[in-house]
Amino acid sequence: xxxxxxxxxxxxxxxxxxxxxxxxxxxxxxxxxxxxxxxxxxxxxxxxxxxxxxxxxxxxxxxxxxxxxxxxxxxxxxxxxxxxxxxxxxxxxxxxxxxxxxxxxxxxxxxxxxxxxxxxxxxxxxxxxxxxxxxxxxxxxxxxxxxxxxxxxxxxxxxxxxxxxxxxxxxxxxxxxxxxxxxxxxxxxxxxxxxxxxxxxxxxxxxxxxxxxxxxxxxxxxxxxxxxxxxxxxxxxxxxxxxxxxxxxxxxxxxxxxxxxxxxxxxxxxxxxxxxxxxxxxxxxxxxxxxxxxxxxxxxxxxxxxxxxxxxxxxxxxxxx
Amino acid sequence: xxxxxxxxxxxxxxxxxxxxxxxxxxxxxxxxxxxxxxxxxxxxxxxxxxxxxxxxxxxxxxxxxxxxxxxxxxxxxxxxxxxxxxxxxxxxxxxxxxxxxxxxxxxxxxxxxxxxxxxxxxxxxxxxxxxxxxxxxxxxxxxxxxxxxxxxxxxxxxxxxxxxxxxxxxxxxxxxxxxxxxxxxxxxxxxxxxxxxxxxxxxxxxxxxxxxxxxxxxxxxxxxxxxxxxxxxxxxxxxxxxxxxxxxxxxxxxxxxxxxxxxxxxxxxxxxxxxxxxxxxxxxxxxxxxxxxxxxxxxxxxxxxxxxxxxxxxxxxxxxxxxxxxxxxxxxxxxxxxxxxxxxxxxxxxxxxxxxxx
Numbered sequence: 001x002x003x004x005x006x007x008x009x010x011x012x013x014x015x016x017x018x019x020x021x022x023x024x025x026x027x028x029x030x031x032x033x034x035x036x037x038x039x040x041x042x043x044x045x046x047x048x049x050x051x052x053x054x055x056x057x058x059x060x061x062x063x064x065x066x067x068x069x070x071x072x073x074x075x076x077x078x079x080x081x082x083x084x085x086x087x088x089x090x091x092x093x094x095x096x097x098x099x100x101x102x103x104x105x106x107x108x109x110x111x112x113x114x115x116x117x118x119x120x121x122x123x124x125x126x127x128x129x130x131x132x133x134x135x136x137x138x139x140x141x142x143x144x145x146x147x148x149x150x151x152x153x154x155x156x157x158x159x160x161x162x163x164x165x166x167x168x169x170x171x172x173x174x175x176x177x178x179x180x181x182x183x184x185x186x187x188x189x190x191x192x193x194x195x196x197x198x199x200x201x202x203x204x205x206x207x208x209x210x211x212x213x214x215x216x217x218x219x220x221x222x223x224x225x226x227x228x229x230x231x232x233x234x235x236x237x238x239x240x241x242x243x244x245x246x247x248x249x250x251x252x253x254x255x256x257x258x259x260x261x262x263x264x265x266x267x268x269x270x271x272x273x274x275x276x277x278x279x280x281x282x283x284x285x286x287x288x289x290x291x292x293x294x295x296x297x298x299x300x301x302x303x304x305x306x307x308x309x310x311x312x313x314x315x316x317x318x319x320x321x
Numbered sequence: 322x323x324x325x326x327x328x329x330x331x332x333x334x335x336x337x338x339x340x341x342x343x344x345x346x347x348x349x350x351x352x353x354x355x356x357x358x359x360x361x362x363x364x365x366x367x368x369x370x371x372x373x374x375x376x377x378x379x380x381x382x383x384x385x386x387x388x389x390x391x392x393x394x395x396x397x398x399x400x401x402x403x404x405x406x407x408x409x410x411x412x413x414x415x416x417x418x419x420x421x422x423x424x425x426x427x428x429x430x431x432x433x434x435x436x437x438x439x440x441x442x443x444x445x446x447x448x449x450x451x452x453x454x455x456x457x458x459x460x461x462x463x464x465x466x467x468x469x470x471x472x473x474x475x476x477x478x479x480x481x482x483x484x485x486x487x488x489x490x491x492x493x494x495x496x497x498x499x500x501x502x503x504x505x506x507x508x509x510x511x512x513x514x515x516x517x518x519x520x521x522x523x524x525x526x527x528x529x530x531x532x533x534x535x536x537x538x539x540x541x542x543x544x545x546x547x548x549x550x551x552x553x554x555x556x557x558x559x560x561x562x563x564x565x566x567x568x569x570x571x572x573x574x575x576x577x578x579x580x581x582x583x584x585x586x587x588x589x590x591x592x593x594x595x596x597x598x599x600x601x602x603x604x605x606x607x608x609x610x611x612x613x614x615x616x617x618x619x620x621x622x623x624x625x626x627x628x629x630x631x632x633x634x635x636x637x638x639x640x641x642x643x644x645x646x647x648x649x650x651x652x653x654x655x656x657x658x659x660x661x662x663x664x665x666x667x668x669x670x671x672x673x674x675x676x677x678x679x
Contacts, residue, residue, distance in 0.1 A: 111427075321488035
């Protein structure tokens with residue numbers, strides 16, 4: 001893999017991590033008043049998949065969407081303003097963390113009803129097909145979404161019409177605080193389940209960004225070659241509580257031992273080690289990159305804080321188009 | 322006015338045909354839209370004319386397919402989705418109420434969802450509890466949805482074209498018993514704007530507000546009332562959302578008496594909403610408490626022996642009008658079910674030509 005690509009993947013993950021860490025720091029001040037689901041620990045999936053997307057390709061996501069929005073190139077300033085409920089937010093403050101959108105990069109939106117965005121993403125792809133456009137659509141979701149009926153209805157329709165849809169399942173082993181084993185049978189994987197729909201499927205380590213990148217490259221090439229829809233399942237892990245900036249090991253639904261194993265497999269640390277071992281990136285390069293990202297985040301936060309709240313007139317706008 | 326007579330179903334068909342012709346982003350999907358029956362004739366011949374890409378049948382997956390319709394809107398399409406029974410769309414309530422209704426608002430007006438959802442309300446011939454519900458009040462309750470329910474072929478065509486051309490999600494109700502009625506329908510393109518009620522008949526004594534098939538019952542009732550010298554304003558709402566109540570309020574200010582006829586059930590229904598609006602805004606004009614004529618709060622029974630006592634008749638509307646006018650009830654004459662026996666077929670079908678099963 002070319003060194004620029006390896007560095008780009010690192011930068012992409014680091015940016016997602018630093019944005020989330022900034023939100024984590026600012027959130028307790030109580031000015032970001034919306035349920036916020038952090039992706040810390042899961043950055044490799046967004047970075048590795050989004051690198052293969054073109055501007056015209058669509059992305060749609062669910063409640064834990066910050067990484068996908070940033071990965072697709074969504075505006076940081078508009079995102080922070082949205083979290084602060086400001087008029088310059090990407091949804092004018094009417095959405096919040098769970099309703100990010102940036103149509104300038106074809107990030108079509110995200111919503112927190114689990115499974116609900118999946119047919120909408122398929123519909124975007126179907127619409128593009130009706131318009132004879134070659135754009136592909138990536139739908140990000142978690143393991144629990146594969147338990148909904150609408151997920152299977154959507155995969156079925158995508159398969160019937162051989163739509164260029166990439167279903168990306170980030171399997172982080174928990175739905176809120178409920179482990180996978182209480183929700184799905186132990187004797188089959190999500191990948192195996194979806195294979196029954198007759199589409200291309202594969203399961204990968206979601207902590208190794210180069211593995212994610214290679215899987216995405218292969219599968220997206222399959223989509224662009226009109227091979228029909230596909231599913232990628234990435235095994236990954238959320239570090240923070242389901243919703244909010246804190247840890248949750250005290251709840252006891254997952255063990256310290258399990259948590260430590262996954263944190264040791266931090267996607268950013270693993271990739272950094274590879275880059276350093278291969279002489280692609282040294283400490284100074286990392287520090288410089290980190291400083292650039294920090295400056296970008298500073299600008300976004302400053303913009304968001306300065307932005308005004310929506311006026312009263314905004315309440316009645318946009319009920320109907 | 323045109324002399325050309327069309328069936329309501331044919332008017333629907335013509336409206337969809339015109340929209341498919343005029344706008345390449347419009348497409349039609351739904352269970353059975355391309356089968357030989359073509360959803361009671363409303364979609365017959367459209368696939369042959371417009372192609373399999375734009376008129377097509379779909380998996381039995383109403384929830385996902387409503388999401389697919391929504392998603393296609395986000396990239397510039399204008400879908401029409403058809404449900405042969407309203408109840409089938411109930412499996413898609415998340416997509417309709419959580420997503421389509423709110424998409425424009427919750428993303429700050431950046432995306433629009435120009436989606437038309439046709440839902441057919443069944444009745445009679447044993448449609449029973451799951452093929453006959455008129456749940457327009459549910460949809461009217463959700464901000465972001467427009468709700469349309471015509472009662473004539475003319476309005477069906479004009480309102481459907483307006484609905485399809487509207488940039489918002491529109492729920493378009495068709496009562497199954499309206500599909501076979503005839504009426505004048507102009508040729509070619511025209512629209513009936515959403516939000517304007519229609520004055521069906523004019524009279525001085527009472528205001529009858531109705532929707533969809535209930536309007537036909539109201540007209541029958543008005544003929545009976547006329548024989549007693551009672552004149553009624555019948556106002557067919559045509560659209561529940563958006564809605565301009567000026568005509569209803571002006572009428573109530575004239576008559577002082579209101580009867581709302583609705584084919585939904587009583588509690589939390591749209592008739593209650595109309596009564597509340599009028600009471601809030603024209604309380605001083607009311608000479609008597611308004612009356613609602615609705616379905617009872619009972620699931621629809623299948624056997625005609627019971628469904629004959631389930632649906633309100635024009636006789637119920639007559640009785641309600643006599644009551645708001647303070648006229649003494651005449652037990653023999655005012656019995657709404659007079660002459661109807663449990664085995665009677667007359668309430669089970671709209672007319673003799675109807676032979677089921679749907």
